Amino acid sequence: MPDSLKQRLAFHFHLRFSNSLNNSQTEDSNDFQGVKLERYVLHTIQDDLVSFNIHLPQEGDYFIEIFAxxxxxxPNPFGQSFKLKCVCKYRIICKQLTQRMHPLPTCASGEWGPAKAIRHFNIHPLTHFQAIFETHNLPVIIKFKCPKQLKFHAKLNSNQYSSINNDNNSVSSSATSNTLDKYVKYEYDEHNFIVTFIIQLPNEGQYGIDLYARDPEYQTEKRTMSHCCKYIINYSKSSNLDPTPNNNNNLYHDYSFDRVKSNGQQKLISPRTNSAFHQPEQSHSSRSSSSRETNSLGNTPSIPMPRIGGNSNLLSQFGMAPISHIDPTITLHSTNSIELLFQICKMVDFSFDLIYHHTLSDLSSRTPLTNLNQRLNASDYVTIKPNGGFNVIFALNLPKQGVYTFTIYAATINPRNDVQLNTNGQTELPAVYTYLIRYV
Structure with a gap:
């Protein structure tokens, strides 16, 4: 979307079977085995990018129409209605399924994520900025900043539990409660206009939560509440799960993460990016190439200690921010593993370095300290996990006790879907954040 319109454009979609080619689908062409086809589409808006991720339930011909x-x-956005116009239409021919997906939870129709709350009601998220997020701990706490005093309601849904089918973007205050509604409550800070949703999930699995709001100034208790936004919550008690889906029935996780990896580099891309452009031989950053140079004596040169902390200008430019560990100096006691969570709001290339510097015994020896520095093969000790939307986790497993620096490099993607090259034909990935990690 153009920057001038990205805060004002609303989208919707309609997925159906092509009746002309699927004679068996003459009725209920929007359904598959009693499930609406829209539940196989993940529609999200992230900054200026509108995406429709489609996982068809069976082979066949389909049409999807996009409306805007x-x-x-x-002044009274609650209960506001507007007309959408069809802006494009695609025919989808699916001859073979690579994997089968569970439908999304039965929530109100439309987009997932908090963008709708911002666009329509000026309600801004404080804790969860993407449509999908993973959690390993309860309760789940979701907070929003409101423009004024508002009333709220939440409905929790899951394919594991029977729920009341709700396709509308409004809910009556007297509507029958779902089985799961008792697991959600909210608190409202009337002084700061902050609403906090507290969610207790009964079991592991995937959940959808609908959040509704009402303005008491315009809507009485008997009026319906307007749909504000919705999230997908993937809950597992163990954090040591392989994020790569298998070939069985799968739940929706993240679609904006390309798992192509080469020499410690991975890429966050949008659905409009074709991963075919990834060329391993071109994926080395300039810092990686220079680190392999030798001095005039044929020896590997000493590795200087990088600057600890973040480059605030680049972090702002790339839409990056540390979430889990804001302090760049970390000490690990009796564990060699750590997960560093970053928010990444734009499409970026990124790479990283892991350098082992020294241990306490090294410091007491006569060996010059600079000769003890060792650049490790980062891909052996660092893995990258998507964490919903454009959030990303750098998971480190350090090989031995000592002092390490972990540096993250990043660069935005140009319209040709690659990063800018310098005069030597190398990719420029400037350092945006460096951690000093002491493993004792």
Missing amino acids: SLVEPD
């Missing part, structure tokens, strides 16, 4: 509308400012 400009949302005009309204």
